[in-house]
Amino acid sequence: MNPEQFKLFRRITLDYFAKLAPREEPVMGEPHMHFGDPELLDYTSLIEIDGEYQGCIYLSSPITMLKDVLMINGELRDTPDRLKDMCQEFSNVLSGNASKAFGGNWRISVPRTLTRPEVQALDLPESTFVMPINWRDNQSLLVVGLRAAQESA
Amino acid sequence: MSPRSVLPQSVYRRTDAPLPEGLRLKALEWALYFAVTGRHGAAELGRQMRAEASESDEALTRLMTLGLIEEQELDASEYVHALAAAGSREERTLREFLMAAAQPAADPVEAKEGSEARRAQQETVADSATTRQAVQTLPGVSPRPGPREVADITLHVPGATPRPRRTAPPAFGFKPLPSPNDDNKESLPMSVPRRLSLRALMNLIESQADSREAGQLDIYRVFVRIDTTLLKRNGIVTLRFTEDRLVSDPELEQALVLSLKKTLGLNCPENVWVEVA
Numbered sequence: 001m002n003p004e005q006f007k008l009f010r011r012i013t014l015d016y017f018a019k020l021a022p023r024e025e026p027v028m029g030e031p032h033m034h035f036g037d038p039e040l041l042d043y044t045s046l047i048e049i050d051g052e053y054q055g056c057i058y059l060s061s062p063i064t065m066l067k068d069v070l071m072i073n074g075e076l077r078d079t080p081d082r083l084k085d086m087c088q089e090f091s092n093v094l095s096g097n098a099s100k101a102f103g104g105n106w107r108i109s110v111p112r113t114l115t116r117p118e119v120q121a122l123d124l125p126e127s128t129f130v131m132p133i134n135w136r137d138n139q140s141l142l143v144v145g146l147r148a149a150q151e152s153a
Numbered sequence: 154m155s156p157r158s159v160l161p162q163s164v165y166r167r168t169d170a171p172l173p174e175g176l177r178l179k180a181l182e183w184a185l186y187f188a189v190t191g192r193h194g195a196a197e198l199g200r201q202m203r204a205e206a207s208e209s210d211e212a213l214t215r216l217m218t219l220g221l222i223e224e225q226e227l228d229a230s231e232y233v234h235a236l237a238a239a240g241s242r243e244e245r246t247l248r249e250f251l252m253a254a255a256q257p258a259a260d261p262v263e264a265k266e267g268s269e270a271r272r273a274q275q276e277t278v279a280d281s282a283t284t285r286q287a288v289q290t291l292p293g294v295s296p297r298p299g300p301r302e303v304a305d306i307t308l309h310v311p312g313a314t315p316r317p318r319r320t321a322p323p324a325f326g327f328k329p330l331p332s333p334n335d336d337n338k339e340s341l342p343m344s345v346p347r348r349l350s351l352r353a354l355m356n357l358i359e360s361q362a363d364s365r366e367a368g369q370l371d372i373y374r375v376f377v378r379i380d381t382t383l384l385k386r387n388g389i390v391t392l393r394f395t396e397d398r399l400v401s402d403p404e405l406e407q408a409l410v411l412s413l414k415k416t417l418g419l420n421c422p423e424n425v426w427v428e429v430a
Binding site for chain 2 (some may be wrong): 001003031034035125127129146147
């Protein structure tokens with residue numbers, strides 16, 4: 001994962017939110033590293049990646065943000081199924097963005113949409129690079145989690 | 154109590170007896186009392202104290218008389234070492250020592266060996282003198298002479314064919330005593346504790362990168378190699394790229410230094426560590 005790929009991925013993910021509400025641009029919060037149990041919100045869109053490193057990329061969002069996106073799309077019902085559908089939309093976007101940014105260097109899995117307990121049951125990398133995305137008073141977490149090559153063997 | 158002889162190769166140790174109340178000793182006596190540990194010969198200690206042989210002998214004898222020290226019994230190997238370590242009282246640098254060892258017979262350094270060195274060898278010399286006499290009086294007997302014996306024969310037998318004199322191999326003591334000028338631990342200032350600054354480490358990585366994003370990615374790659382248990386043990390669960398933490402755990406320090414080298418090929422410079430008052 002080189003810096004250009006990384007920047008491209010981050011930018012096109014932000015662009016997605018920008019297109020949802022052109023007057024309310026998303027703002028990238030201060031990134032940080034997190035160690036241990038992953039930082040998770042209510043719903044998570046996740047893809048696994050494999051290349052120079054093995055790991056995953058995920059976007060974890062609160063219910064309030066998913067509801068906002070549903071509303072923007074004219075969907076007023078915010079049942080768990082609808083919320084999960086909306087999260088699946090995020091997953092598809094994430095997968096497309098990753099394919100675009102990381103190109104042929106990385107193998108990218110089919111995107112998955114998961115609730116918090118479902119993610120917690122997975123064996124995700126413990127060291128993560130977390131980029132908060134602030135949008136309409138909500139915050140999602142765009143997370144890159146990698147394992148060093150020898151650790152993933 | 155009869156006076157005891159102090160051989161240069163004699164090794165002493167302190168007795169278990171407590172120091173008598175009100176005990177008063179001369180400085181050399183105290184120095185020798187604290188110096189005897191059962192590892193060094195009398196001559197070595199005397200040299201260390203820069204004392205004349207007679208002075209240190211007298212001091213050791215008094216300490217023995219007072220029951221403060223006792224001679225340590227040695228096995229054959231220890232005795233040979235002690236004898237070798239008794240050596241010359243002349244202080245020499247290593248270079249001088251090696252040069253002397255490599256010099257032929259007429260080496261002035263060897264000639265400088267004083268009475269003390271001779272005393273250290275007195276038994277051997279005396280024995281060899283006796284042997285020489287015996288050799289000269291026993292026709293047909295030609296024992297293989299030792300190095301010293303060869304030298305003495307060439308000096309004392311008129312008309313004898315001069316033979317190259319062999320120098321005795323360097324003699325090494327038990328363990329070298331520190332130089333009198335060496336600082337001991339007590340006199341060293343207390344070391345100031347140092348901590349590894351994570352901010353300084355991250356600054357270093359960022360300074361090597363082309364952009365802020367690239368730097369942050371590099372920092373993350375360095376941390377990916379660190380066992381998270383180690384980080385959590387040090388209270389590091391979340392780390393922003395702008396914040397500082399001072400690491401005092403040597404294991405984590407080492408892991409970070411190694412990962413920096415392995416991941417980015419960078420060595421950790423001194424300025425990554427900060428002194429903590």
